[in-house]
Amino acid sequence: MKQIKNERYQETYNEVVLDNGLHVVLWHKPGYEKSLFMMMTPFGAMDLAQLQNGERIEHPSGIAHFLEHKMFAMGEKDVMNMFSEMGANVNAFTSYRETAYYAGTSNDPKEPLKLLLDFVQKLDIDQASVEKEKGIILSELHMYKEMSDQRLLMEAYTSLFHKHPMRFDIAGEDDDVSNTTVDQLYRCYEMNYHPSNMMLICVSGHDPMELFEVIEANQAHKQFAEWIPCKTLQSEEPETVYREDFSFTMDVSEPKLCVAYKMKGITDPYERLKSEWTIRFLLDASFTSLNPQYQQWLDQKIINDFCGCDIEFGEDYGILMFYSETSKPEEFIRLCEECMSQMKQGTLDDDLLNQLKKRYFAQGVRSMNSFDDIAISFCRSYFTGIDYFKTLDIVDELTKKDIKDVTEKLDNQHRAIVRLMPK
Numbered sequence: 001m002k003q004i005k006n007e008r009y010q011e012t013y014n015e016v017v018l019d020n021g022l023h024v025v026l027w028h029k030p031g032y033e034k035s036l037f038m039m040m041t042p043f044g045a046m047d048l049a050q051l052q053n054g055e056r057i058e059h060p061s062g063i064a065h066f067l068e069h070k071m072f073a074m075g076e077k078d079v080m081n082m083f084s085e086m087g088a089n090v091n092a093f094t095s096y097r098e099t100a101y102y103a104g105t106s107n108d109p110k111e112p113l114k115l116l117l118d119f120v121q122k123l124d125i126d127q128a129s130v131e132k133e134k135g136i137i138l139s140e141l142h143m144y145k146e147m148s149d150q151r152l153l154m155e156a157y158t159s160l161f162h163k164h165p166m167r168f169d170i171a172g173e174d175d176d177v178s179n180t181t182v183d184q185l186y187r188c189y190e191m192n193y194h195p196s197n198m199m200l201i202c203v204s205g206h207d208p209m210e211l212f213e214v215i216e217a218n219q220a221h222k223q224f225a226e227w228i229p230c231k232t233l234q235s236e237e238p239e240t241v242y243r244e245d246f247s248f249t250m251d252v253s254e255p256k257l258c259v260a261y262k263m264k265g266i267t268d269p270y271e272r273l274k275s276e277w278t279i280r281f282l283l284d285a286s287f288t289s290l291n292p293q294y295q296q297w298l299d300q301k302i303i304n305d306f307c308g309c310d311i312e313f314g315e316d317y318g319i320l321m322f323y324s325e326t327s328k329p330e331e332f333i334r335l336c337e338e339c340m341s342q343m344k345q346g347t348l349d350d351d352l353l354n355q356l357k358k359r360y361f362a363q364g365v366r367s368m369n370s371f372d373d374i375a376i377s378f379c380r381s382y383f384t385g386i387d388y389f390k391t392l393d394i395v396d397e398l399t400k401k402d403i404k405d406v407t408e409k410l411d412n413q414h415r416a417i418v419r420l421m422p423k
Helices: 061-070 079-084 112-121 127-145 146-161 174-178 180-193 209-221 269-287 293-298 329-345 350-369 371-384 388-397 401-408
Strands: 002-006 011-017 023-028 033-039 048-054 055-058 088-094 097-106 199-204 231-234 243-251 256-261 307-313 318-325 415-422
Touching: 002 350, 011 209, 023 209, 033 112, 033 371, 048 061, 061 088, 061 097, 061 127, 061 180, 061 401, 088 293, 097 112, 097 371, 127 146, 127 174, 127 180, 146 243, 146 318, 146 415, 199 209, 199 269, 199 371, 256 329, 269 307, 269 318, 269 350, 269 388, 293 307, 318 329, 318 350, 350 371, 350 388, 350 401, 371 388, 371 401
Parallel strands: 023 199, 243 415
Antiparallel strands: 002 011, 011 023, 033 097, 033 199, 048 055, 048 231, 088 097, 256 318, 256 415, 307 318
């Protein structure tokens, strides 16, 4: 077992890879009674085409989310009730890039830890249970489609992409969910839920060696087939957007607008992270209250309190978007174009740059008091190939040259406009 101690952030964790391939991280938080355990696989909603042993396997959209639902069945037992009886809580989430299961307790952590390992490491489904789950997932999917903010976001993704899996809702498309089979779920599980493809992180005030003994004993009596590595295949996505201007109606009182730009992905993980941070700084300077004109936009009703922006890069995609409720859509579109032009100049004065660095660096340091933040961020960093502590250092080390250099990645040539109008 290897111990990692970071002097700058005064945090310590131990890590080891078990004989079955499971990567275990034990993050010690002395003085805390609580514990949080998380198991994560780097399999999410985007991983719809995978290559394993030379064979291309196509998964239906939403299968990662479908698996997340079905993992909570252990025969006739209800996993959530079992955790509750232990004085613990359990939950899970599926994103575009990963699926995670986590349990927390302020009581004795040993039994919840064993239960988390047991239910994630065995899929127990049959035809009847899968058919029942389809109705539950479809109801959830339709519920999200009735939420105006969520619908605006999804229509923006659909407008940007022709083929890329980002164009699908994380829960999938209706037809794909309805036609998902038991065999597809089992195969997907076997490909992506092997211990060699997962991480277990324990963030706890309890003795990490005692927790490791629980993990080691639990894994010792389990048998796993040899894992055949698989990788996600990228889609052949055109540079152009799928829809340049799209409108739809819902029961809303005010129109909502999203202006989204499609950019190229970034393969190097450190460059990707640095680019996201530098563009976020530029967005803050141009499209938040840090811009002296912001109050004027509010007074002119070009934007209101429902207003924001975001930036995200993947290996094979980039998305920058602005959104707001607005009764002046054309003025808002021009405003977004002006902000993009301002950002492409790549200029931030020293005071503003230092202010933003201090703000986000402090948020990062503060996040190390959150067990959930530690677990999620550490797993994501590991599967991305980035040192966790380096994700904080990057913010603190950004320079004006980094701000200037990132403007090469700002592409406003491929734009999609999505308008949500009142019925």
